[in-house]
Amino acid sequence: MLRPALRALAHGELAPDRLERLLDGLRLEPTPRTEGPGASASTAHRAFTDAEGTPLVLDLSRVGTSGWVLTLFHGGQRPCTGTVEDHRARFRDAVDRLGLTLVEIEPAATADEVHVVAPAPAGAPGAFPGAHWSLPDELDRLWMHLGLRRDAPREVKEVTLRALTRAPAWSAAPVAVRRQVAEFLGEH
Incomplete structure (x- = not known):
């Protein structure tokens, strides 16, 4: 079973010549991946082994009309940090060169790789008047519920916590976790 080691989401239009440059730049074969999560959206892929001998799959998928x-997938043995960071740089370079807009990279290494959804304004469809807190009341236990590992970079944690404090449920958060978050963010 393939598992993602690194995933970058971007949006924008790619004319056929730019799409071909992306495939060539990442040495992707223009055939869809047939296994693993999201295989039905795959448009191109390449299987390879990194310098450490870890079998990997690099994949390009299309989401909607411009996503x-x-x-970077692994089959159980996670690739080394160097391989992941090399692909992070390649993904960012490809997004920049082709004029796409980066939405997020998971796992995030910097604040600009975190996708923050703005809360719906009060009264807007999907907004809810009441708020409830169903997350842990301790910051150390909160990270995994926010999609972060405890060792995530501080700036990634900060931008994620700032987004949490703007969510409607934050008003119902226990005092202890509100205090811990404020201390983490330096807002004593």
Whole structure:
């Protein structure tokens, strides 16, 4: 079973010549991946082994009319940090060169790789008047519920916590976790 080690989501239009440059730049074969999560959206992929001998799959998928997902998959043995960071740089370079807009990279290494959804304004469809807190009341236990590992970079944690404090449920958060978050963010 393939598991993502790194995933970048971007959006924008790619004319056929730019799409071909993306495939060539990442040495992707223009055939869809047939296994693993999201295989039905795959448009191109390449299987390879990194310098450490870890079998990997690099994949490009299309989401909707202008969404693009670049994913580095592993089959159980996670690639080394160097391989992941090399692909992070490749993904970011491809997004920049082709004029796409980066939405997020998971796992995030910097604040600009975190996708923050603005809360719906009060009264807007989907907004809810009441708020409830169903998350842990301790910051150390909160990270995984926010999609972060405890060792995530501080700036990634900060931008994620700031987004949480703007969510309607934050008003119902226990005092202890509100205090811990404020201390983490330096807002004593």
